[in-house]
Amino acid sequence: xxxxxxxxxxxxxxxxxCLSAMKIAHRGxxxxxxxxxxxxxxxxxxxHRLAVVDQLYGMQPIRVKKFPYxxxxxxxxxxxFKQLQKQFxxxxxxxxxxxxxxxLYNRGGIEQTASMLDGVFAFILLDTANRKVFLARDTYGVxxxxxxxxxxxxxxxCSEAKGLINLKHSTSLxxxxxxFLPGHYEVLDxxxxxxxxxxxxxxxxxxxxxxxxxxxDTVEALPSAGFDLETVKSNIRILFENAVRKRLMAxxxxxCLLSGGLDSxxxxxxxxxxxxxxxxxxxxxxFAIGMENSPDLLAARKVAAHIxxxxxxxxxxxxxxxxxxEEVIFSLETYDITTIRAxxxxxxxxxxxxxxxxxxxxxxxxxxxxxxxxxxxxHKAPSPEEAAEESERxxxxxxxxxxLRADRTTAAHGLELRVPFLDHRxxxxxxxxxxxxxxPKNGIEKYLLxxxxxxxxxxxxxxxxxxxxxxxxxxxxxxxxxxxxLQDYIDQQVDDLLLEKAAEKYPFxxxxxxxxxxxxxxxxxxxxxxxSWLPHYWMPRWVKATDPSARTLKHYKSATQE
Numbered sequence: 001x002x003x004x005x006x007x008x009x010x011x012x013x014x015x016x017x018c019l020s021a022m023k024i025a026h027r028g029x030x031x032x033x034x035x036x037x038x039x040x041x042x043x044x045x046x047x048h049r050l051a052v053v054d055q056l057y058g059m060q061p062i063r064v065k066k067f068p069y070x071x072x073x074x075x076x077x078x079x080x081f082k083q084l085q086k087q088f089x090x091x092x093x094x095x096x097x098x099x100x101x102x103x104l105y106n107r108g109g110i111e112q113t114a115s116m117l118d119g120v121f122a123f124i125l126l127d128t129a130n131r132k133v134f135l136a137r138d139t140y141g142v143x144x145x146x147x148x149x150x151x152x153x154x155x156x157x158c159s160e161a162k163g164l165i166n167l168k169h170s171t172s173l174x175x176x177x178x179x180f181l182p183g184h185y186e187v188l189d190x191x192x193x194x195x196x197x198x199x200x201x202x203x204x205x206x207x208x209x210x211x212x213x214x215x216x217d218t219v220e221a222l223p224s225a226g227f228d229l230e231t232v233k234s235n236i237r238i239l240f241e242n243a244v245r246k247r248l249m250a251x252x253x254x255x256c257l258l259s260g261g262l263d264s265x266x267x268x269x270x271x272x273x274x275x276x277x278x279x280x281x282x283x284x285x286x287f288a289i290g291m292e293n294s295p296d297l298l299a300a301r302k303v304a305a306h307i308x309x310x311x312x313x314x315x316x317x318x319x320x321x322x323x324x325x326e327e328v329i330f331s332l333e334t335y336d337i338t339t340i341r342a343x344x345x346x347x348x349x350x351x352x353x354x355x356x357x358x359x360x361x362x363x364x365x366x367x368x369x370x371x372x373x374x375x376x377x378x379h380k381a382p383s384p385e386e387a388a389e390e391s392e393r394x395x396x397x398x399x400x401x402x403x404l405r406a407d408r409t410t411a412a413h414g415l416e417l418r419v420p421f422l423d424h425r426x427x428x429x430x431x432x433x434x435x436x437x438x439x440p441k442n443g444i445e446k447y448l449l450x451x452x453x454x455x456x457x458x459x460x461x462x463x464x465x466x467x468x469x470x471x472x473x474x475x476x477x478x479x480x481x482x483x484x485x486l487q488d489y490i491d492q493q494v495d496d497l498l499l500e501k502a503a504e505k506y507p508f509x510x511x512x513x514x515x516x517x518x519x520x521x522x523x524x525x526x527x528x529x530x531x532s533w534l535p536h537y538w539m540p541r542w543v544k545a546t547d548p549s550a551r552t553l554k555h556y557k558s559a560t561q562e
Contacts, residue, residue, distance in 0.1 A: 002060070003027030003048035003411075004073040004145075005163050006124045008133060008155040008188075009195035010042045012168040021046035023162040027075075029414040033059055037071065037126065042194040045073050045124070050360070050414055061126075064093045067102050069129035074098045075159055076121030076143045077418075079246040083216035084116065097249070101125065110134045114185045114204040118213040118246070118424060122180070124157050126190070133188040133196055139205045140367065140422045141182030141399025144407055148177045153195030155188065160408070161333050165527065177530065182399050183207075207395045208431045211424040218242060219425075227434055229451075235429060236452040243423030244270045247363065248278065252416075255359030257349065258286040258311070260299025262446060262466060263365025263374070267420060269307045269458040271363050283310040285359045289349040291316050299463060306460050314352045316345060321482070322489050324348060326522050331412040332404065335509075335523035335531070337516050338538045338548035339405050341483055346409040354413035366406045367421035370394035371430055372446045373438055374468055377540035379445065384435035390541060391438070392431065398422075401538050483515075483547070490518045509534060512546070 003024035010017055018034050025032065028048025037043040047060040062072040081100040085092060090103040101123060104113040110125070114136045122145035125134040135157060137145045148156045148164050156164045157180075164177045180186070183205045188196040205211060214220070219242045224231045244267065248254065254275070256268045272284045286309040288300035297313055304311035321344050328347050329340060353359055369375050373391055381387035398404075403419075410417045420426070430438070433448075441447035445468050453464060494514040502517050503510040506524075508531045511517035516537075527533070539548050 002050055002075045003046075003159045003163070004060070004075045004122065004124060005046035005158045006044065006073055006126075006156070007167070008040075008043045008190065009153050009193060010044075010167075011154065011170050014042070014044050017167060018044070018046060020163050020166050021048075021158075023166075024048060024158060024160050026414060027159055027411045031059060033061075035061055037128070039128065040190075040194045043126075043190075045071065047073055050416055060098075062094070062096060062099060062102065064099065064102060066091070066093065067106055069127060070102050070105070071126040071128070072098065072101055072123060074101060074121055074123035075145075076119055076123070076138065077247075077249060077416075078117050078119040078121065079249060080116075080118035080213055080216055083218070084213075087216045098123070105134075110136070110185055110187065111202065111204060112212075115212040116216075118211065118217065120419075120422075122159065128190075131190040133190050134185060135180055135188075136185035136204075137180050137182050139183045139207060139211075139424055140395065140403055140427075141179075142403055142407065142417075142419060142422060144399075144404070145180040146177055147180050149196070149198065150176065153191065153193075153197055155196045159411075161527070161530070161533065162330075165530070179399065179533065182396075205424070207392060207427055210428045210432075214425060217425060218246060222429075227437065229437075232433060232437065232448070233452040236449065237456065239423070239426040239429055240266070240420065240452075241270055241274070243420035243426045244363070245274050246423075247418045247420055248274060248280075250361040250416075252360040253282060253285075253358050254280070254361045254363065255285040255287060255353060255357065256309070256363040257346070257365070258288050258300045258303060258309070259296045259365075260288065260301070260303055260463065260466070261296070261365070261468070262450065262464065263368035263421065265299075265303045265365075265459050265463050266368075266449075266453060267363050267365050268303060268309060270420075272307050272309055273458070285310045285312060285357055287312045287314065287349050287353055287359075287362075289314040289316050289345045289352075291318075299466060302460060303463055306463075307458075312352070312357070314349050316348060318485055318489075320348065321345070322486070325519075327412075328409070329519060329522045330526050331408045333408070333527060334400070334404060334534050335516070335519045336401060336534050336538055337513075337519065339401050340519050341486065342402075343405045343409050345482075346405060347412060350410045350413040350415055353415060360414075361416050361418060362410055363418045363420065364406055364410075365421060366402050366417075366419045367395075367398065367427070368446070368449070369468070370398060370402070371421060371427055372449045373440060374446045375540065376445065376468055377543050377545070379440050379443070380542040381439065382542065384439045387439050388431075388435040395427070400534065487513075487515050490515045494518050494521075506531065508532065509537060 005021040028050045031049040033047045045061045078097040081097040120138045120142035122137045122143040146161045186201045187199040290297040
């Protein structure tokens with residue numbers, strides 16, 4: 001995890017512009033570099049480094065003697081860089097996983113490069129010999145990327161929007177800062193003036209398609225094909241374990257978020273098993289956050305005891321959570337209701353990890369709910385086919401919601417997130433299964449995933465079959481959910497008259513509740529006029545929901561009601 005920033009064709013003094021690059025310093029607390037491009041005095045790169053792989057030669061922009069005309073700034077991890085080296089005979093000059101991007105590009109151009117990378121990434125590649133700039137982002141947008149391109153060819157690129165919004169230019173940038181689409185690459189011509197012109201934006205991978213890099217995966221071919229249940233269960237276990245194994249690539253200590261729900265518990269259990277297999281000589285630290293005796297804390301305690309992790313509990317108090325709201329919204333760059341609710345706990349547990357431990361590479365369970373139909377409202381899907389379509393829609397929008405939350409809350413404290421459920425190979429296999437197999441069964445969501453691990457003894461049965469609990473609800477007590485606590489506080493902060501006139505003040509995505517009005521006010525304070533970054537609020541489908549919390553749905557039953 002790092003922070004990348006680049007400008008092409010700046011009209012203003014670069015020493016002034018580079019102040020914007022410091023807005024993302026939290027993403028790379030270990031080192032910073034600011035470098036001009038030879039021959040283009042108005043083009044430069046900025047890089048904030050979190051040293052996770054090759055601590056000696058990992059500074060960026062990456063340049064190697066073999067390709068003196070290539071400049072690379074990237075944020076991410078390429079898990080198959082060694083397999084690609086073996087496959088194509090690449091001669092690496094560093095131990096940096098991202099160096100493979102230069103070799104792939106030299107061998108086969110940008111399309112092959114983006115398609116063959118197994119990992120999470122956002123990168124800026126400059127080819128001064130051919131006068132081209134390339135931008136690319138991984139399939140699910142696990143690593144963030146924003147850009148601004150003016151009509152006169154000034155390009156700014158950054159890991160977070162906050163590094164672009166205050167750039168100086170002769171024309172206004174206000175409405176043009178936008179997220180770069182996941183699963184795409186863009187080709188731009190670089191003019192002698194340093195300005196650029198967009199040539200094409202290409203989608204190189206869809207979540208349903210088996211990735212091209214399967215040919216050099218550690219699991220090349222699944223031992224058996226077909227959709228009989230035993231085969232499917234075995235393949236799910238093989239691919240998920242492979243997804244966790246490849247993400248063990250790190251020179252810094254590995255930890256894991258553990259809410260006690262199915263997803264984070266599975267990640268933690270498989271992670272610890274594999275760490276033992278490869279003789280990592282320190283205990284796995286797991287981290288849970290919640291109010292005293294909250295469902296998440298109790299469940300996480302049970303999982304940690306079962307798997308044998310070094311478990312840390314962070315007790316959340318109401319006042320601390322409420323005080324964090326503004327800094328959380330500033331970090332997130334969104335005003336989505338459920339994203340903010342869930343982010344507060346994740347932000348505070350990340351803060352604890354940074355201050356109190358030496359864990360830096362943090363595993364988490366994001367992506368599972370979207371992939372395996374884990375949200376409560378999937379019980380109301382009209383048909384398996386519609387449930388499958390909804391699952392794909394959620395995966396495509398992850399970069400606006402859960403993946404955004406997971407990246408920003410951890411990156412704000414200089415941590416690197418790893419999300420095995422969003423492994424390209426694992427997700428494409430799961431989505432290839434018949435729609436009927438993937439729907440909730442017997443009143444239980446994620447039924448197939450639970451079934452696949454039922455006989456593994458990785459988790460206690462009551463955890464493996466624990467019903468879905470939203471992170472923002474599970475961290476609170478059963479009697480009063482976190483969203484209710486937030487609403488009680490916010491009711492005193494927002495006047496009824498303000499809410500009545502909300503649609504006039506905020507015509508795009510107008511707030512319907514005091515809570516959403518309060519979040520929107522804070523967002524506009526920091527990112528005025530940029531409400532289009534969120535196309536719509538996250539909300540359950542097929543139910544008449546007015547609030548995104550699972551606890552407002554009829555299907556939800558708390559432990560005290562059973």
